[in-house]
Amino acid sequence: MATLVELIAKKRDGGSHDPGEIQRLIQALISGELADYQMSAWLMATFLRGLEPRETLELTDAMLGSGVVLDLSDVPGVKVDKHSTGGVGDKISLPLAPIVAACGVPVPMVSGRGLGHTGGTLDKLESIPGFRVDLSIADFRRIVREIGTCLIGQTKEIAPADKRIYALRDVTATVESIPLITASILSKKLAEGIDALVLDVKVGRGAFMKDLDRARALARSLVDVASRGGKGVTALLTDMDHPLGFAIGNALEAAESIDVLRGGGPRDILELTLDLAAEMLVLGKVEADVEGGRRRAQQAIDTGAAAEVLRKLIAAQHGDPRVVDDTSLLPRAKVVQTITAPRAGFVVDVDPLALGYAGVELGAGRTRADQAVDPAVGLVLRAPKGTEVRAGDPLIDVHASDEASFARVSARVASAFRIDDARVARGPLVFEALRGSGSSAP
Amino acid sequence: MATLVELIAKKRDGGSHDPGEIQRLIQALISGELADYQMSAWLMATFLRGLEPRETLELTDAMLGSGVVLDLSDVPGVKVDKHSTGGVGDKISLPLAPIVAACGVPVPMVSGRGLGHTGGTLDKLESIPGFRVDLSIADFRRIVREIGTCLIGQTKEIAPADKRIYALRDVTATVESIPLITASILSKKLAEGIDALVLDVKVGRGAFMKDLDRARALARSLVDVASRGGKGVTALLTDMDHPLGFAIGNALEAAESIDVLRGGGPRDILELTLDLAAEMLVLGKVEADVEGGRRRAQQAIDTGAAAEVLRKLIAAQHGDPRVVDDTSLLPRAKVVQTITAPRAGFVVDVDPLALGYAGVELGAGRTRADQAVDPAVGLVLRAPKGTEVRAGDPLIDVHASDEASFARVSARVASAFRIDDARVARGPLVFEALRGSGSSAP
Numbered sequence: 114m115a116t117l118v119e120l121i122a123k124k125r126d127g128g129s130h131d132p133g134e135i136q137r138l139i140q141a142l143i144s145g146e147l148a149d150y151q152m153s154a155w156l157m158a159t160f161l162r163g164l165e166p167r168e169t170l171e172l173t174d175a176m177l178g179s180g181v182v183l184d185l186s187d188v189p190g191v192k193v194d195k196h197s198t199g200g201v202g203d204k205i206s207l208p209l210a211p212i213v214a215a216c217g218v219p220v221p222m223v224s225g226r227g228l229g230h231t232g233g234t235l236d237k238l239e240s241i242p243g244f245r246v247d248l249s250i251a252d253f254r255r256i257v258r259e260i261g262t263c264l265i266g267q268t269k270e271i272a273p274a275d276k277r278i279y280a281l282r283d284v285t286a287t288v289e290s291i292p293l294i295t296a297s298i299l300s301k302k303l304a305e306g307i308d309a310l311v312l313d314v315k316v317g318r319g320a321f322m323k324d325l326d327r328a329r330a331l332a333r334s335l336v337d338v339a340s341r342g343g344k345g346v347t348a349l350l351t352d353m354d355h356p357l358g359f360a361i362g363n364a365l366e367a368a369e370s371i372d373v374l375r376g377g378g379p380r381d382i383l384e385l386t387l388d389l390a391a392e393m394l395v396l397g398k399v400e401a402d403v404e405g406g407r408r409r410a411q412q413a414i415d416t417g418a419a420a421e422v423l424r425k426l427i428a429a430q431h432g433d434p435r436v437v438d439d440t441s442l443l444p445r446a447k448v449v450q451t452i453t454a455p456r457a458g459f460v461v462d463v464d465p466l467a468l469g470y471a472g473v474e475l476g477a478g479r480t481r482a483d484q485a486v487d488p489a490v491g492l493v494l495r496a497p498k499g500t501e502v503r504a505g506d507p508l509i510d511v512h513a514s515d516e517a518s519f520a521r522v523s524a525r526v527a528s529a530f531r532i533d534d535a536r537v538a539r540g541p542l543v544f545e546a547l548r549g550s551g552s553s554a555p
Numbered sequence: 556m557a558t559l560v561e562l563i564a565k566k567r568d569g570g571s572h573d574p575g576e577i578q579r580l581i582q583a584l585i586s587g588e589l590a591d592y593q594m595s596a597w598l599m600a601t602f603l604r605g606l607e608p609r610e611t612l613e614l615t616d617a618m619l620g621s622g623v624v625l626d627l628s629d630v631p632g633v634k635v636d637k638h639s640t641g642g643v644g645d646k647i648s649l650p651l652a653p654i655v656a657a658c659g660v661p662v663p664m665v666s667g668r669g670l671g672h673t674g675g676t677l678d679k680l681e682s683i684p685g686f687r688v689d690l691s692i693a694d695f696r697r698i699v700r701e702i703g704t705c706l707i708g709q710t711k712e713i714a715p716a717d718k719r720i721y722a723l724r725d726v727t728a729t730v731e732s733i734p735l736i737t738a739s740i741l742s743k744k745l746a747e748g749i750d751a752l753v754l755d756v757k758v759g760r761g762a763f764m765k766d767l768d769r770a771r772a773l774a775r776s777l778v779d780v781a782s783r784g785g786k787g788v789t790a791l792l793t794d795m796d797h798p799l800g801f802a803i804g805n806a807l808e809a810a811e812s813i814d815v816l817r818g819g820g821p822r823d824i825l826e827l828t829l830d831l832a833a834e835m836l837v838l839g840k841v842e843a844d845v846e847g848g849r850r851r852a853q854q855a856i857d858t859g860a861a862a863e864v865l866r867k868l869i870a871a872q873h874g875d876p877r878v879v880d881d882t883s884l885l886p887r888a889k890v891v892q893t894i895t896a897p898r899a900g901f902v903v904d905v906d907p908l909a910l911g912y913a914g915v916e917l918g919a920g921r922t923r924a925d926q927a928v929d930p931a932v933g934l935v936l937r938a939p940k941g942t943e944v945r946a947g948d949p950l951i952d953v954h955a956s957d958e959a960s961f962a963r964v965s966a967r968v969a970s971a972f973r974i975d976d977a978r979v980a981r982g983p984l985v986f987e988a989l990r991g992s993g994s995s996a997p
Contacts, residue, residue, distance in 0.1 A: 122728035125602065150595040154727035157599035160567065285596035286564035 117147050124158040130168050139175035139274050149281055156278070156287040164292035166337045172292070173338060176300035179274035183250060183306035185221055188258045191345075191397045192219045195389055196302050197313040198321050198331070199231035201469035202356035202494075205313065206234045206264070207370035208378075208386045209393075211422035214261030215413040216390070218397030221257045221305045222264045223271065227478045227486065230319065230469025232366065235266050236478075240364035240443060240488035244432030256429045261422060263430070272300045291327075295334040299342070309345030309396035311389055312336070316544065317354030319465025325350065325544065336549045345396040346549035351385060352542050355498050356465045358382040362477040362491010362512060368440040374420040375437075385542055387411060392546070444489035446512035450519050451495075454502040458532040463498050467529035468509075471522045475513055490514055492526065498539050502532065559589050566600040572610050581617035581716050591723055598720070598729040606734035608779045614734070615780060618742035621716035625692060625748035627663055630700045633787075633839045634661045637831055638744050639755040640763050640773070641673035643907035643914075644798035644936075647755065648676045648706065649812035650820075650828045651835075653864035656703030657855040658832070660839030663699045663747045664706045665713065669920045669928065672761065672911025674808065677708050678920075682806035682885060682930035686874030698871045703864060705872070714742040733769075737776040741784070751787030751838035753831055754778070758986070759796030761907025767792065767986065778991045787838040788991035793827060794984050797940050798907045800824040804919040804933015804954060810882040816862040817879075827984055829853060834988070886931035888954035892961045893937075896944040900974040905940050909971035910951075913964045917955055932956055934968065940981045944974065 115123070120134050138155060141147035164172065185192050193213065197203055210220045224246075227233035235246045246266045248256070256263035267276075275297050282288045302310055312335050315321070316328035332348035339346035358379040360369040372378035373386060391406030400406040413419040424434040436442045454460075472478050476487035493510040496502055508530050513519040557565070562576050580597060583589035606614065627634050635655065639645055652662045666688075669675035677688045688708045690698070698705035709718075717739050724730045744752055754777050757763070758770035774790035781788035800821040802811040814820035815828060833848030842848040855861040866876040878884045896902075914920050918929035935952040938944050950972050955961040 118726055118728050125599065125728050148726070149592040150590075150723055151727050153592040153596040154599040154729060157567065157596040158603070158728075161600070161603050281592055284560055284590070285593050286560050286567050286600075287596060 117141055117151065121151060121155045121158060124155055124162055127162045129165055130171070132171065135168055135171040136175045139172070139179060142277065143179055143274055152278065153281050153285045153287070156282060156285060156293065159293060160287045160290040166334065166341060169292040169295050169334065169338045170341045172296040173299045173303065173342065176272050176274040176278070176296060177303050180272045180304060181250070181270040182304050183221070183254070185219070185254060185257065185306035188219050188254070190217065190219050191309060192221055192307045193309045193311065193393045193397045194220060194222050194302060194305055194307045195311045195313060195393060196298055198315050200315040200353040200357060201230060201232070201319040201465035201472070202358045202361045202366065203232065203315070204237055204358065204360070204366035204370045205382065205386055205389060207237060207367060208373040208382070208419070209389055210262040210264060211374060211426060212386065212390050212410050212413045212419040213393045213397070215418040215422045216394055216409050217261070217399050218394055219257055220262040220393070221253065221307060222262065223267055223301065223305050224264055225267065226482070228482060229480060230466055230473060230478065232361070232363070232478060234264060236486050236488070237363045237366045238264055240367050241427055241432040241436050242442065244427060244430050246430070248430065256426070260425045260429055262426060264426070267301060271304045275300045291331050291334050294331060295338050298335065299339055303342065303344065307344070310339055311392045311396065312346065312348040313389060314348050314350050315353035316350055317352055317465070319356065319469055320353035329545065332547050336547045340549035344549070347392045347396060348547045349388060349392065350544040350547070352540060352544065353465060355463055355539060356468055356494060357385065359494040359497070360491060361468055361472045361494070362475070363486060363488045364443040364445070365491040365493055365512060367436070368443055371423070371437055371440050374414060374423055376414055381542055388543055446489040446491070446514060448513045448516055448519055450511045450513065450523070451507045452509050452511060452523060452527050454496070454504055454506045454508055454532055456532055457503045458534050459536050460496045460498055460500045460502060460508070460530060461533040461535065461537045462531040463494065464529040467525055468492055471526045471529070474522050474525070475511070475518060487514055490518075496530075499537055501536070559583055559593065563593060563597045563600060566597060566604055569604045571607055572613070574613065577610055577613040578617045581614070581621060584719065585621055585716055594720065595723050595727045595729070598724055598727060598735065601735060602729045602732040608776065608783060611734040611737050611776065611780045612783045614738040615741045615745065615784065618714050618716040618720070618738060619745050622714045622746060623692070623712040624746050625663070625696070627661070627696060627699065627748035630661050630696070632659065632661050633751060634663055634749045635751045635753065635835045635839045636662060636664050636744060636747055636749045637753045637755060637835060638740055640757050642757040642795040642799060643672060643674070643761040643911040644800045644803045644808065645674065645757070646679055646800065646802070646808035646812045647824065647828055647831060649679060649809060650815040650824070650861070651831055652704040652706060653816060653868060654828065654832050654852050654855045654861040655835045655839070657860040657864045658836055658851050659841050660836055661699050662704040662835070663695070663749060664704065665709055665743065665747050666706055667709065668924070670924060671922060672908055672915060672920065674803070674805070674920060676706060678928050678930070679805045679808050680706055682809050683869055683874040683878050684884065686869060687872055690872065698868070702867045702871055704868060706868070709743060713746045717742045733773050733776050736773060737780050740777065741781055745784065745786065749786070752781055753834045753838065754788065754790040755831060756790050756792050757795035758792055759794055759907065761798065761911055762795035771987070774989050778989045782991035786991070789834045789838060790989045791830060791834065792986040792989070794982060794986065795907060797905055797981060798910055798936060799827065801936040801939070802933060803910055803914045803936070804917070805928060805930045806885040806887070807933040807935055807954060809878070810885055813865070813879055813882050816856060816865055818856055823984055830985055888931040888933070888956060890955045890958055890961055892953045892955065892965070893949045894951050894953060894965060894969050896938070896946055896948045896950055896974060898974055899945045900976050901978050902938045902940055902942045902944060902950070902972060903975045903977065903979045904973035905936065906971040909967055910934055913968045913971070916964050916967070917953070917960060929956055932960070941979055943978070
């Protein structure tokens with residue numbers, strides 16, 4: 114049998130691992146037989162040489178198998194989750210999970226926190242007074258069964274090998290590898306005990322993948338590996354060259370999500386939520402096609418069924434459900450200042466990255482995993498791309514903890530906007546859909 | 556300034572490091588700011604992307620500068636050393652250093668121990684009763700000044716970064732990288748305070764480099780980087796597809812080396828010793844060309860001047876100098892058994908690797924750095940390639956610690972020989988010489 118060093122050499126030389134070899138590497142990492150410095154050499158070799166889909170699936174399974182895999186077999190129905198690769202203003206999970214659950218498809222969702230310019234679902238949920246994301250697995254299972262959805266944070270028991278490997282990748286310049294990203298995402302998601310998965314792969318300046326080719330390659334890899342793993346899967350390639358919706362910041366995004374469930378909110382949030390919900394309802398086998406899925410999702414909003422699921426979910430997770438009917442109960446920033454247009458014209462560009470980092474600087478996000486966030490602060494876009502403005506018209510509101518904090522970010526926020534004479538329109542929100550070959554049998 | 560992770564990413568993406576960046580990485584490794592797992596990612600990226608000669612020189616200088624650099628400026632003359640990339644039966648340093656010193660060129664030599672199938676100069680020297688290689692740097696400097704040469708082991712103070720990096724490379728499949736090998740060899744050798752260096756780059760089954768192209772690439776890299784570092788340098792590409800000389804094993808090789816200094820010994824050892832000595836005498840500026848160098852080296856043997864240097868050297872390093880005149884004072888194995896030819900014909904092949912590993916199995920070498928060696932055991936080749944033999948003629952003597960040990964290796968030893976009907980001759984011993992552009996000013 115090959116030694117562990119020979120396995121590293123095999124990938125170094127561009128070879129493909131035999132079945133079982135990647136399992137051996139991951140098990141050796143967990144047991145301590147393979148040191149971190151050996152894993153990081155394999156990670157760099159893998160970054161540069163790649164993995165075949167078969168190898169990526171084995172890596173996914175090995176990381177998945179390093180921890181607990183939830184058994185939701187006592188929850189009836191096809192369990193479906195959504196994962197987004199992250200963006201600025203991406204609060205889609207908050208309206209989406211209640212809508213899909215209201216339509217009869219269980220959504221067990223294990224989410225992450227914000228890091229860098231991208232926000233995290235957990236931080237947004239925790240802006241709801243009392244809301245807790247650190248539930249036990251027993252409570253998680255019970256709430257999914259009773260309400261149809263539950264949103265918690267990743268526990269130590271889920272895919273610990275992924276956590277260890279991710280920490281190494283972060284400091285060894287091996288993050289941006291499509292097979293490694295694929296295995297990391299899927300190992301955590303498949304640990305939820307789901308039958309199918311919808312992926313929102315974002316592309317653009319505010320996304321992890323800046324160009325369509327790379328984003329498409331990641332989407333293909335995710336769909337291919339999840340299908341090989343026997344899961345129903347669809348990936349949508351969606352625009353992240355402009356912030357999603359108007360709000361950036363935790364309580365502000367929670368409020369905007371509630372607006373959508375009450376029939377309002379920004380058009381792009383509603384559209385993307387309906388598109389993703391439709392895919393989930395098809396994978397969840399309650400609708401035959403996405404047109405039917407969109408209609409049913411819209412009905413769940415119109416009838417108030419989705420808002421009712423959100424009320425129950427918030428209550429079950431120890432939060433104050435009255436926020437669904439009165440978003441003024443959410444934390445509010447002390448200072449709200451408006452940045453205005455310096456000239457007349459059309460807003461031809463709003464840079465999501467500049468606004469994402471301004472949000473971090475205001476305290477809405479974090480640059481290190483151990484930092485706390487301020488739930489109240491953030492930004493509310495008032496003139497998205499395509500808006501015609503006069504000089505002095507509002508472009509964006511800055512919700513800051515104090516005047517000094519506003520003063521620190523104002524130039525950066527203003528620089529995110531470009532105003533010009535020619536009228537432009539925002540491009541499409543969804544570029545492509547990639548559908549897997551697997552069925553989503555529960 | 557780029558972060559350390561950005562420096563790893565730069566090499567990962569095939570970029571060249573700016574001046575100072577490799578120094579920063581090595582200093583960060585030493586200070587603890589850069590973790591082993593980050594260094595191993597950089598090593599794998601470097602293995603796959605390479606280093607330019609300018610970068611390799613910076614790595615060499617950084618590793619060199621991580622420890623003590625000997626100052627031999629009080630030793631008159633151009634100080635020249637030799638380094639071999641290692642082989643089976645390669646005891647050249649033992650006759651070479653006294654010859655070159657006898658010709659007036661100081662040879663400060665820091666050597667290594669055997670590992671795997673290749674022997675080490677220190678183990679061979681220590682087979683001489685009383686001989687010590689763990690001298691202080693002050694003693695080393697004094698002995699070089701008084702006798703013209705001294706042979707010691709690598710101290711902890713010399714190039715500690717190389718030691719740390721080599722330990723990582725060994726377990727992360729990043730050993731066989733020409734720039735990393737170059738920096739490792741040169742950082743240790745240049746720490747000796749030498750002005751010039753002759754490199755014996757071995758090629759063939761018994762060598763680290765199995766084919767001529769790879770060996771030539773290593774030789775070019777060594778010559779290029781040492782020249783850029785301002786050192787006089789010559790590399791010889793020499794044959795290691797057959798054992799060097801007859802003896803394999805520590806005391807046996809010491810005895811064979813002494814034979815050469817007394818005007819006897821195997822022809823190939825004498826020839827290669829004279830070739831390397833000639834290059835060192837030219838670099839050491841006591842001869843204008845290699846023909847003159849060979850003549851003067853031969854004279855040092857013929858007049859007994861070289862043997863006299865060896866006597867003084869052994870005495871200065873606490874050994875028994877009488878071995879030079881009576882090699883029976885060296886340790887001798889209890890069991891000597893001869894393996895004979897199974898058929899008549901010509902010895903058409905003697906596999907150095909098989910004999911090297913048989914030597915390790917007898918106890919002459921080690922597979923782990925912390926193992927002890929038996930100075931007495933080994934092999935003495937009696938029918939090198941090209942020898943005509945009758946059935947039953949001796950092929951090789953096995954010097955073993957006991958009959959069981961002989962029995963364990965005899966099949967492996969016998970399998971190293973191939974006898975056939977067609978007469979063959981050994982090829983050339985030296986394939987090519989590569990000379991550096993630098994002068995060797997002291």
